[in-house]
Amino acid sequence: AAGVIQSPRHLIKEKRETATLKCYPIPRHDTVYWYQQGPGQDPQFLISFYEKMQSDKGSIPDRFSAQQFSDYHSELNMSSLELGDSALYFCASSLGSLGEQYFGPGTRLTVT
Amino acid sequence: GENVEQHPSTLSVQEGDSAVIKCTYSDSASNYFPWYKQELGKRPQLIIDIRSNVGEKKDQRIAVTLNKTAKHFSLHITETQPEDSAVYFCAAPNGHNQGGKLIFGQGTELSVKP
Numbered sequence: 001a002a003g004v005i006q007s008p009r010h011l012i013k014e015k016r017e018t019a020t021l022k023c024y025p026i027p028r029h030d031t032v033y034w035y036q037q038g039p040g041q042d043p044q045f046l047i048s049f050y051e052k053m054q055s056d057k058g059s060i061p062d063r064f065s066a067q068q069f070s071d072y073h074s075e076l077n078m079s080s081l082e083l084g085d086s087a088l089y090f091c092a093s094s095l096g097s098l099g100e101q102y103f104g105p106g107t108r109l110t111v112t
Numbered sequence: 113g114e115n116v117e118q119h120p121s122t123l124s125v126q127e128g129d130s131a132v133i134k135c136t137y138s139d140s141a142s143n144y145f146p147w148y149k150q151e152l153g154k155r156p157q158l159i160i161d162i163r164s165n166v167g168e169k170k171d172q173r174i175a176v177t178l179n180k181t182a183k184h185f186s187l188h189i190t191e192t193q194p195e196d197s198a199v200y201f202c203a204a205p206n207g208h209n210q211g212g213k214l215i216f217g218q219g220t221e222l223s224v225k226p
Binding site: 033042043044045048055056058088090097098100101102103104105106108 | 144146148153154155156157158161201206212213214215216217218219
């Protein structure tokens, strides 16, 4: 079965640079969630979209923005990167806002 | 908002033994409780979930129980195998939605010794 696709899988950036992470949900899934996971930490919710509209917002810095496109894929844009942004970024998708969330393989972002 | 507490943080068992991980939540309106298994550097994998209209759900060697009165739910793994070694996270939705953003517990690192 098709799963959530994320790209790139690994990304190395320098401080103050920008990064764009992409997420392609499971076919027919209309809801996308972004989570950030630091080493040894639990996933922390950043933002979600349902039917291309922002549905919820968590502890996402103002330097980050995201959107969901007409084909339901989502992009997380990160600017003015800081060392503390180094983490695993997971995208999850669900069918409707009440469905089970399935996670993608993640993007490992390293800021140097 | 929802607050989820998970314990123990680490658990070591012998192969073949059972393992139990417990979580408590704060929002009595929460009605969906998933469990995720995460191997090192991999994605959280949904292994089982339970909704508030049932008290127990079982899938082969894993089961989840829910006590809404006490606001706690538990993951039970029987006949543990070395490949069960991973970090397990419980979660609950924030707010009244059955789905929506998930608030995760702190995780339990399970080690199954052969």
